[in-house]
């Protein structure tokens with residue numbers, strides 16, 4: 001089963017985290033088992049989920065203690081330290097189960113030290129080995145990884161563990177160059193780690209435009225920019241798939257980090273997200289059919 005998907009773009013602030021958490025949360029509210037993995041040391045995905053479910057990695061102030069947060073001991077740092085199943089290792093050292101459908105491997109600032117220490121091939125393979133050893137693919141319908149905006153130890157570790165990657169972009173004049181560069185970097189990774197990719201491929205699910213105003217208020221400039229990117233010869237040659245559906249702007253994201261569309265009463269965003277997920281599912285299903293031929 002190929003169900004591990006990284007949200008990846010080397011450009012910052014393009015909606016990777018927002019889309020990852022919204023797709024994951026929506027799927028989990030609709031009866032799918034979802035594991036979110038926060039590979040970004042900035043930990044934005046973790047911050048949203050912790051705020052919503054009332055968790056902290058530890059108390060920082062007395063006020064926090066009084067607010068009765070639950071303390072979470074699971075962290076991605078434990079995954080980066082992971083080599084093999086030994087006695088005493090429990091799934092709960094890595095995964096925080098939020099409810100029957102949604103779980104997270106939370107990000108952790110301590111994970112910054114893995115980058116500093118150069119990671120090493122053991123840590124680079126850690127997410128992949130963890131997923132295999134703990135039969136994570138079989139236990140969840142979707143495993144969604146939020147990546148940082150850099151090409152680094154973290155993205156290598158995420159991609160070595162992934163079956164697919166999806167690239168959110170906010171359209172601007174550098175978007176084409178950015179995606180071209182992303183493809184070059186992924187191709188190079190595939191060459192360096194050729195043995196890993198011989199057995200199971202890493203496929204691009206496509207590019208999705210994010211934070212796009214509703215049809216009526218979309219500017220002529222933005223519309224033209226999107227048309228130019230979709231029509232670009234460079235991306236055409238790379239056979240980049242563009243999602244038909246765009247991720248619409250929703251101003252609530254900037255107001256509350258624990259805002260989730262699936263819980264909101266925004267019919268507009270809900271229906272937008274539903275269409276994105278239908279497309280997301282169909283691209284994954286098609287890619288899985290092709291890979292079995």
Ligand SMILES: Nc1ncnc2c1ncn2[C@@H]1O[C@H](COP(=O)(O)OP(=O)(O)OP(=O)(O)O)[C@@H](O)[C@H]1O
Pocket residue numbers: 011012013014015016017018019040042044147148149210211212247248249250251253254
């Ligand atoms: N659909 C949307 N509507 C409104 N605001 C959005 C939308 N998507 C993302 N944003 C906002 O854009 C900003 C960047 O989004 P986000 O953090 O998801 O990007 P990112 O690619 O994960 O960034 P980074 O590269 O720093 O990890 C955030 O303030 C977020 O709230």
Ligand SMILES: [Mg+2]
Pocket residue numbers: 016017018040044146147148
């Ligand atoms: Mg992010």
